[in-house]
């Protein structure tokens with residue numbers, strides 16, 4: 001059974017990222033995946049304090065909800081991150097998760113540990129923003145690429161939607177929810193996302 005860990009990075013409950021992520025996770029659960037949902041706005045993960053301890057231990061000294069998330073990530077076959085664009089960035093809650101993956105990064109690159117949990121996993125990113133600029137997602141795609149690298153996830157692609165602003169606006173999008181559901185189903189089936197033409201590929 002495919003184990004999916006999903007991070008919801010928007011502070012707006014029932015908002016666009018939540019709706020999009022739910023569509024993906026419904027598609028996954030309906031096809032047999034086991035899903036763990038983590039609402040980053042509802043838990044306590046502080047930012048990295050750059051103490052340097054993980055450089056030699058591969059472990060974070062901070063004791064908060066991230067402690068459990070390291071284990072959760074290690075067990076998972078897929079990691080899905082959903083964040084709206086805030087000031088051309090991921091939300092600060094999502095950024096805290098990303099910063100705290102530094103303990104995985106040091107484990108991998110300084111301590112030369114094998115892949116987290118002894119296996120590689122699949123990584124999918126969901127994002128949306130109110131405006132329509134060509135470069136709207138350029139910065140966040142790079143951030144998520146490095147996050148996925150730290151947690152040994154292959155960044156298979158992203159679902160990105162422009163012009164989505166008011167709460168629930170994503171429901172009016174002609175294809176978004178179906179696309180998310182399809183990705184969820186394929187993750188559950190361990191299917192190939194290579195032919196999915198709506199997925200944004202990472203160069």
Ligand SMILES: Cc1cc2nc3c(=O)[nH]c(=O)nc-3n(C[C@H](O)[C@H](O)[C@H](O)COP(=O)(O)O)c2cc1C
Nearest residue numbers: 010015016017084085086087088129130131164165
């Ligand atoms: C603090 C803040 C900053 C934002 N910055 C941007 C931005 O830089 N570019 C953009 O296109 N939309 C921006 N938005 C709009 C949100 O991305 C948009 O409303 C989105 O649909 C919110 O998704 P959610 O319902 O999942 O929270 C911003 C919204 C907020 C509240």
